[in-house]
Amino acid sequence: MTSTFEDRVREDLHAAAGEVAFDHLDPASVIGLGRRAARRRGLSRAAAATAVSLAALAVGVALGDTAPRRAVAPVGTATSSTPSTASTATARVNAGAFGSRSELRPAGSTMAYTVRGLVSDGHRFAALENSVEGVPRTVAGLRLDRPELADVAYTDGPLAILVTQGPVDSIRMGSTGFALDHLGSAPVAGTSQWLTVASIPASWTKPWQDLAWTTGTGQRGAARMPASFTATIPAKGGGAGWSPLPVRFTARPTPTGTALVEVEKADSPTLGLQHLGLLTLDPGQSQEFARGDGGAYATLYGLTRSKPVSVAPRGDTAARFVDGWTFTTVEVTGGVWATAIQLTGMDDSSPDPVPSVSWTDGTGASHSFDLP
Amino acid sequence: MSRSDKAARDAAFADFVTRSTPSLLRTAWLLTGSHDAAHELVQGALVKTYVVWSRVHEDEALPYARRILINHRTDTWRKTRGEHPVAEPPERPHHDGTTADDRDRVVRMLAALPDQQRRVVVLRYYNDLSEHAVADLLGISVGSVKSAASRGLATLRASYPTNESTTEGSLR
Structure with missing residues (x-):
């Protein structure tokens, strides 16, 4: 009897694994850890969503006000443009509440929310809250004087949120798009406005587009949504175990032309997204880069005004990126490209392993950005 | 979600843990070569599975958990800047x-x-x-x-x- 070597490996793997004795894994312990992880994930995602939502609106406030207030911190310098003053945003959520709370239970949904008013930086917001395992969290905030802007938050899936002058009867993705499910509206106490939520199918991967809404009295309107793009950083060859890395860029509309893009990483296309950061690119600013996730600086990401056709992160040693790097870029909003770079073969032995990144656009012009 | 719904969900997940753990542990052991690392890896994958359990179809649960296990390990590799064969x-x-x-x-x-x-x-x-x-x-x-x-x-x-x-x- 002959068998192939594949059969032999298969038999030996099964035999070896079959003879190994493992300690029991207690389901109750796993469930307890899972509950805590779900709570942390919910709080983290809600905090990120709230920060993004409020930061998007804060940018608009800053550029429209005579005394700018930015929710961003200064970082590196760019040699091909004026020095950058914008970077990862950290919105302040030091808001005071006004009015009483309203309960919001979308039809057909298992989720329940609370709507209330918030005052932050002198502006009034409609805040959407819910509770995970008994822990209240703020899902999103929409400025009450910016009803033309809608947003997307994540609870049990993507959720469209908008503010109108009355309860909404139906919402569509665009004027001719499909109707969203699990619709619900609740008044924002202390105002004449209502906050409405509706579920966006989780499988919907096209860029977010305008929401078209209709009230019970026949009033119609539209609100701008963020534009969301999913891209994948290609895998790098070799045996180091690097895999393709899905990322999502979501551009929030701002009334002033500032590009504001949230960056998320997905460990897998189906396993949810991890908020990595928020980048802003002001009018006149040509580029912005920041380090990505983890202490290992596994990624860099940035915004540019022209499309990068090649990128070259500079390491602090000649052999820093001995295994190279890969990148992906997409145009997230008019004339703004978002780029994510996955670095390989890098260790953490240096406190500043990536001093700068260079890139070339389609005209052959070279650009450089010094990372902080 | 009501309390009874949560109890039913947790019971189904507990049953899944009991059924799937041996297979996942052995896969993890072959990947890591270590009992401790395999336990840690499987526990981490199951915890992640619990978080998304409401979205996982029953007959897809084991492949889904295995996918999480593999990706969990990939993620660990990324965060630790790659694993060197011992x-x-x-x-x-x-x-x-x-x-x-x-x-x-x-x-x-x-x-x-x-x-x-x-x-x-x-x-x-x-x-x-x-x-x-x-x-x-x-x-x-x-x-x-x-x-x-x-x-x-x-x-x-x-x-x-x-x-x-x-x-x-x-x-x-």
Whole structure:
């Protein structure tokens, strides 16, 4: 009897694994850890969503006000443009509440929310809250004087949120798009406005587009949504175990032309997204880069005004990126490209392993950005 | 979600943990070569599975958990800047004896493979997944799966004793 070597490996793997004795894994312990992880994930995602939502609106406030207030911190310098003053945003959520709370239970949904008013930086917001395992969290905030802007938050899936002058009867993705499910509206106490939520199918991967809404009295309107793009950083060859890395860029509309893009990483296309950061690119600013996730600086990401056709992160040693790097870029909003770079073969032995990144656009012009 | 709904969900998940843990632990052990690392890896994957449990269809639960396990490990690799194959063999199984020693040989050889090859070999020849399924799970092309499997098997084959008849079979 002959068998192939594949059969032999298969038999030996099964035999070896079959003879190994493992300690029991207690389901109750796993469930307890899972509950805590779900709570942390919910709080983290809600905090990120709230920060993004409020930061998007804060940018608009800053550029429209005579005394700018930015929710961003200064970082590196760019040699091909004026020095950058914008970077990862950290919105302040030091808001005071006004009015009483309203309960919001979308039809057909298992989720329940609370709507209330918030005052932050002198502006009034409609805040959407819910509770995970008994822990209240703020899902999103929409400025009450910016009803033309809608947003997307994540609870049990993507959720469209908008503010109108009355309860909404139906919402569509665009004027001719499909109707969203699990619709619900609740008044924002202390105002004449209502906050409405509706579920966006989780499988919907096209860029977010305008929401078209209709009230019970026949009033119609539209609100701008963020534009969301999913891209994948290609895998790098070799045996180091690097895999393709899905990322999502979501551009929030701002009334002033500032590009504001949230960056998320997905460990897998189906396993949810991890908020990595928020980048802003002001009018006149040509580029912005920041380090990505983890202490290992596994990624860099940035915004540019022209499309990068090649990128070259500079390491602090000649052999820093001995295994190279890969990148992906997409145009997230008019004339703004978002780029994510996955670095390989890098260790953490240096406190500043990536001093700068260079890139070339389609005209052959070279650009450089010094990372902080 | 009502309290009874949560109780039912948790009961279904507990049953899934009981049923799936042996298979996941063995896969994790082949990937890591360590009992402790395998336990940690499987527990982490199951915790992640719990978080998304309401969105997982029952008959897709084990593949889904396995996908999380593999991606969890990939994520760990990313965060630790890559894992270097160890020169030392992995922990020995709890059972000693000549038969176990012989069979454990392939696991020791497996530990010396590059990570991608090791994952492909484990998924193809222990989990018995098709090339397409492995490609989908790892997010790589079928060609990359074939290449990694071929290289992995070639390395293992070179390490096997040459006087065994089973080494004469051709690689497909």
